[in-house]
Amino acid sequence: xxxxxxxxxxxxxxxxxxxxxxxxxxxxxxxxxxxxxxxxxxxxxxxxxxxxxxxxxxxxxxxxxxxxxxxxxxxxxxxxxxxxxxxxxxxxxxxxxxxxxxxxxxxxxxxxxxxxxxxxxxxxxxxxxxxxxxxxxxxxxxxxxxxxxxxxxxxxxxxxxxxxxxxxxxxxxxxxxxxxxxxxxxxxxxxxxxxxxxxxxxxxxxxxxxxxxxx
Numbered sequence: 221x222x223x224x225x226x227x228x229x230x231x232x233x234x235x236x237x238x239x240x241x242x243x244x245x246x247x248x249x250x251x252x253x254x255x256x257x258x259x260x261x262x263x264x265x266x267x268x269x270x271x272x273x274x275x276x277x278x279x280x281x282x283x284x285x286x287x288x289x290x291x292x293x294x295x296x297x298x299x300x301x302x303x304x305x306x307x308x309x310x311x312x313x314x315x316x317x318x319x320x321x322x323x324x325x326x327x328x329x330x331x332x333x334x335x336x337x338x339x340x341x342x343x344x345x346x347x348x349x350x351x352x353x354x355x356x357x358x359x360x361x362x363x364x365x366x367x368x369x370x371x372x373x374x375x376x377x378x379x380x381x382x383x384x385x386x387x388x389x390x391x392x393x394x395x396x397x398x399x400x401x402x403x404x405x406x407x408x409x410x411x412x413x414x415x416x417x418x419x420x421x422x423x424x425x426x427x428x429x430x431x432x433x434x435x
Contacts, residue, residue: 229254233262238272241279246286256280256290260299265307273303273311277321292328297336297433300328305400312393316355322363326353326392329399330365330376336430339372345429346370347422350384354391362389369429386418386426398427401434 284291356363408414
């Protein structure tokens, strides 16, 4: 990235930064690209339009093909949680309506579960959880993920390989709010935004097995 381009981006915030990232030619990116966490810190979804958050993630996804430093996997968990927690339901729905972004963001969240598992709390626990995210293109119109908590370890699969202790059905936007402490399983359950099949008591305490970053 040229020094002029980098300096210009450093001085931008909000929608102006999103516009600049969309216009940026990946060929202009060099080895010394901006840190993706600096970009994340310059964005507050509350100041963006309904489609701007989707545009931001799409621009980063495009640029990361040339500059891996801008990949979503490089975003600090606290920054990621802040972005998601501040995004409106409409903004989040726009993100998951785009298949490529939906797959990437959901994959990023589930891919980090192992790192966030509270190992001591989950010692001696064996539980399989099936997640069904509505609006997907899988069987029955769901994107499906299987998380297996096994004696202090957690693995994630896209194939449903084991009998679940609990199956959770939820819309992606509500799932995002759940994992960023913007909603509790109890509230989502009584408002009909989450459906639980199986061990209800375990499902109610499931989030407590993970040290999820707070915005």
